Amino acid sequence: MASVGQNAEEALSLNIMPMLDIFSILILFLLMSFSTDPVSHDITSGLEVPISVTLRSLDEIPTVTMTKSELRFSDMKVAELDPATGDFTYADYQKSQGALMVLYEELKKMNEANKKRKQPSGESEEDDSTPDALTMEIDKSHKYIILRRIMLTAQQAGFFGFKLMVIKENE
Amino acid sequence: MTRKRRFKKLQEYQGPIDLNVMPFIDVFSLLTTFLLFSAVFIQIGILEVQVPFLSNKVTPEDKPARTFKIHVTVDEETIEVETFYTPDPRNSKTKKFGMNKRGMSRMHDYLIEIRSDHPKTDILSLFVDKEVTYDNVIKLVDAIKFLNKNDPPLPVANESSDESSRLSSTPNLTLYPKILMGNVLFSDYD
Numbered sequence: 001m002a003s004v005g006q007n008a009e010e011a012l013s014l015n016i017m018p019m020l021d022i023f024s025i026l027i028l029f030l031l032m033s034f035s036t037d038p039v040s041h042d043i044t045s046g047l048e049v050p051i052s053v054t055l056r057s058l059d060e061i062p063t064v065t066m067t068k069s070e071l072r073f074s075d076m077k078v079a080e081l082d083p084a085t086g087d088f089t090y091a092d093y094q095k096s097q098g099a100l101m102v103l104y105e106e107l108k109k110m111n112e113a114n115k116k117r118k119q120p121s122g123e124s125e126e127d128d129s130t131p132d133a134l135t136m137e138i139d140k141s142h143k144y145i146i147l148r149r150i151m152l153t154a155q156q157a158g159f160f161g162f163k164l165m166v167i168k169e170n171e
Numbered sequence: 172m173t174r175k176r177r178f179k180k181l182q183e184y185q186g187p188i189d190l191n192v193m194p195f196i197d198v199f200s201l202l203t204t205f206l207l208f209s210a211v212f213i214q215i216g217i218l219e220v221q222v223p224f225l226s227n228k229v230t231p232e233d234k235p236a237r238t239f240k241i242h243v244t245v246d247e248e249t250i251e252v253e254t255f256y257t258p259d260p261r262n263s264k265t266k267k268f269g270m271n272k273r274g275m276s277r278m279h280d281y282l283i284e285i286r287s288d289h290p291k292t293d294i295l296s297l298f299v300d301k302e303v304t305y306d307n308v309i310k311l312v313d314a315i316k317f318l319n320k321n322d323p324p325l326p327v328a329n330e331s332s333d334e335s336s337r338l339s340s341t342p343n344l345t346l347y348p349k350i351l352m353g354n355v356l357f358s359d360y361d
Contacts, residue, residue, distance in 0.1 A: 016192060023199045030206035041215060050309040053317050054216040055344070135217065138305055145301035147308065151222050151355045160224045162352075166309060168214040 043137070043167075050140040052166035062137035062165055063110070064103070064150060071103065071150070078102040087145055099153040107134070107157035133161035218312055220297075222355045239289050242353065243278075245270065245311060246300035250278050254285060270307070275314045279322075279346070282315060286325055286346055296353040318346050 039058050043049055047067050065072040071079040071088070079100050082089045088100060114132060134154050138147060151162060237256045244251045248270050255263040266281055268274035286292070295315060299308055318325070325346075 016196065020192070020196070020199070023196070023203060026203055027199065027206065030203065030210055033210055033212065034206065043213070043215070049215075050306045052216060052218055052309055053313050054218050056217050056219070058215045058217055133219070140304070140306035140309070142305045143301060144299045144303045144305065144308055147305055148299075148301065148352075148355055151352060155222045155224065155355060160222055162220050162222070163217040164220065164309065164312075166216050166218055168216040 047137065047139045048141065049137065049165055049167050051169050053169050054166060055168075057168075058135070058163075058165060060135050060163075062135045064134060064136045064154075066136070066138040066142060066146060066150065068139050068141065071100070073103055073106045076106070078106065081146075086143055088149060098149060099156050100149060103150070104153045104157050107154055107159065111158040132159050133163050134159040135163040135165065137165040218309065218316070220312065220350045220352050222352050239292050241282075241285060241292065241295045241347075242298060243295060243311075243315065244298040245303055245308075247302050250274055250311070252278060252281060252285075270303075275310060279314045279319070282346055283318075283322060283325070290325065293347060294349040294351060295347040296351045298353045312350060315347050315350060316345055318344055322346075 039060060041058055041061050044065055044067060047065070063074055069081050069083070070077050071081075079088050079102060081087065111132060136150065138150075154162070237258065240255055240257060242253045242255075244253070250268040250270055251265060252268070253263060253265045255261045268278045268281075282295075297311070297315070299311075
């Protein structure tokens with residue numbers, strides 16, 4: 001009866017070629033999917049981002065995040081959705097012609113800070129002709145009214161361009 | 172032992188040649204681990220849109236040249252594309268499409284026709300009803316902004332000098348690089 005101990009003098013050789021094959025394929029696959037995007041950002045949990053054919057990559061972390069139930073500005077909750085209407089609660093926008101006052105104040109502060117950073121030596125504000133853009137991460141199930149309120153608020157705070165975060169469609 | 176002797180001994184060796192692959196496997200393992208940690212399986216991108224804003228720039232006193240404009244108005248069921256001139260005479264033309272995949276595709280083809288006829292107009296205003304879902308807005312922006320692989324090339328490349336649109340558009344890949352969300356400032360919020 002054969003046993004392990006009987007052929008102790010024989011050299012055991014491990015065939016590592018299949019393992020090398022698997023490693024090679026894995027490396028090839030990982031190198032293909034390796035991302036050289038300037039910014040790496042994970043989609044907020046519980047939020048579904050729409051799919052787009054855009055080729056532009058995300059270049060900054062989203063400032064405004066609209067989950068299924070609440071609006072966040074840099075991880076700070078600024079407004080909540082009314083589940084009955086699918087819109088913000090009336091108190092959030094009733095005194096500001098449809099804009100969201102809390103978000104406006106935060107965006108205004110951010111815009112002023114950005115301007116100060118751009119003009120260190122007291123240059124006039126009019127010199128800055130490029131409008132500021134705001135990156136937003138919004139759940140795809142929301143209605144346009146939500147997007148419009150956020151855009152209106154940002155416009156009032158001095159942001160005229162918007163970068164809407166999407167998932168790139170695979171070619 | 173000198174190098175010459177060692178080489179001579181190696182030349183005289185007749186036994187089996189054994190290649191030590193262990194360092195090779197070590198390198199592969201490390202590379203795999205590094206790549207697995209840094210792998211991004213979902214590619215995140217951005218779509219750029221703008222909102223109108225008031226400017227205090229002094230307008231030239233000359234009589235303004237006639238400008239060609241495109242307005243796309245969308246509600247839950249229809250897409251309406253209106254082309255017109257300002258100032259009057261307006262010479263307005265309107266075409267309607269269904270708010271579905273087929274309608275968006277037909278609208279895209281119509282916009283290619285318009286862009287081919289008016290290559291210098293690279294901006295389009297989008298008016299979206301408040302009940303339209305954000306997902307559909309993105310699909311619509313895709314159909315307006317980008318050319319498909321099978322689309323015919325546009326006769327003139329985008330002449331935009333604006334930094335953001337220059338970055339966002341590779342020549343002949345975009346249809347209308349600048350999209351203005353037209354009704355953001357309207358006051359029908361209640």
